[in-house]
Amino acid sequence: MLTYTIRRLVLSVPTLLFISLAIFLLLELAPGDPMAQVPLTVPPEVKEKMREALGLGEPIPVRYYKWLVQFFWVEPQVLIDHLFDTKLAWHFAPVPADMSATLLNTLTEKGLIKETSAGLEMLVKDQRVISWQTRSPVMDIVVQRLPQTIWVVGTAYIVGILIALPIGIYSAYRQYSIFDQSGTFITMIGFSVPPFFTGPLLIVIFAVHLGWLPSVYDTIHVVTDWESFKFQFRQMILPVMVLALQTTAQISRYMRASMLDNLNQDYVRTARAKGLSEAVVVMVHVLRNSMIPVVTVIALGMPAIFGGAIITEVIFKVNGIGQLLITALFANDLPMVLTLTFIFAIMIVIFNLIADVLYGVLDPRIRYE
């Protein structure tokens, strides 16, 4: 199992490299010009300099390599620096000749200057992936936006699973009963109604007509006491409901199918023949075996729900990473788009890996060689 996991981890490196190259080339081949918004009065030679400042002057392979280094080498170091207060993502560079004496003194006092054979050198930060739109490091913005997405999407996923599992179990146990028929119908609806329709629909019903819930998610709201917690709870209900409807529909269908497969097996008859109570037969014997494929489906669904959350974030104005991607796209902010899309890809690869490993761990019949 461990060998298998390690092999898959190693194999995921070329996969990720290929995906990053594909996304990079897609953005590269696209005809959009980041200088399109610059006024026409700016002279062409200045424009050329601005282009170089954005790193656009170099050939494509060099820029791809630089982005790779920044994303895979510099950014993790910045994270470590931030966590442990180290100085990994810093390097020495020659002091510019025109630096003022006072600044030089201050830097020397702070211990940022050292003397080498080539002259004075000072400690500067490594180049990170910079957003063209905000001129700040892309990862800083992503880290700011990530909690909102994880909070809403994560809650929705958990709620969806918690609703889906009992529905799936009971539907399968009472196959073709009224509960099963209506459950199947409702999951089919959840499967078919897109989030950009359920979102506005729920807003019209619960926020406009009934006035029970807010329609916009207030992301700067901080939970400090019971009142603010209640507000946070209320504002999360609508986006979570929209996202959870889809999760519920998918997972309960899988749960039902998986339970049905297992309920007709011989070991269930054996368990009943031994005189075990019905609750033990269904909830222990059948459920544990039925959960194996469902758990992998749950793991596989995680990245998809992050992608699908883009629409929900736009509807409820949650400023998470999906909304960040949309705004970056419209602003032609290619480094941001590249990094975000790649983060989505990393998530897919990681959760695929988790699903496969989980399958092997849970099901003793599966042995990866």
Add this chain to the structure above:
Amino acid sequence: MTELSNPVPQGKSTSQMQDVWGQFRKHKGAMLGAGFLAFITLAVLFGPYVWTLDPQRIDYRARDLRPIYMALFDASAKVSWAHPFGTDQLGRDGVSNMLAGGRASMAVGWAAMLLTMLIGTSIGVIAGFFRRLDGPLMRLTDLFLSLPILPLLLVAVTLFRQPLSSNFGPEGGMFILIVGIIGITSWMPTARIVRGDVLALKEREFVLAARSIGTTNRNLITRHILPNVLSPILVSATLGLATAIITESALSFLGVGFPSDFPTWGKMLADAVPRMENFPERVLLPGLAISLTVLAVNYMGDGLRDALDPRIRGR
């Protein structure tokens, strides 16, 4: 041992297609779904010839009309029999817009589904039939499966909109772009299913027999393999149609779809959201149209899967 009283089965013999149809007819949801899909398709195809109002005609005096059923709840609602679904803020007719929007959505859905099936089936058949190509093609499928689809769709549509619309016109360019991109990013499940079936079929005796009388690979595939993998292709085609319609509407909703004067259901829904407090029907009508169409297609797929599965059929 007793003789069978009646060794020869009585009753009419039925062909496979008749069996499939008989099973399909038993699935009520599937029949309703198929009926609704046929209705919508016919409506968007021939509706504009019956309801001849131009969807783009601006009639400012008849703007903001409510749909006709509002008169039941609210006697003071502004309604008119000339516009049963009401009009929008520029006085464009609701019915003809729904029909035109449905035309665009269904056209994109069908075209993207056909393209998906074409790519998926060819890759699946080639990977299953030619052992040497199996490995590389399946790795390619895995790679495509790990691409983040919706973000990539957004990226591609935003970035390539300009050159395509200058070459093929704003509507034509967008149509080609959306259909092409949905096709390129959603063929993988079909390819996997088809490959699995082809791998199993290849070892069967009838393929050996066909090969032994000198059938070429091409004929083997078109005459013997393809007809036998038709049922999984049909089932994934229904799923593909549903996904394509939803994807197109999602793109239009996010504002990266067709140009603003070209109605599609997703676009109408997105345009109506800012004023949905006063005019909820403008969100409701296109939203219901999308949802019901997708629901119908999904139910049809369910019924088709049951009907085409010989283990379920005949029970």
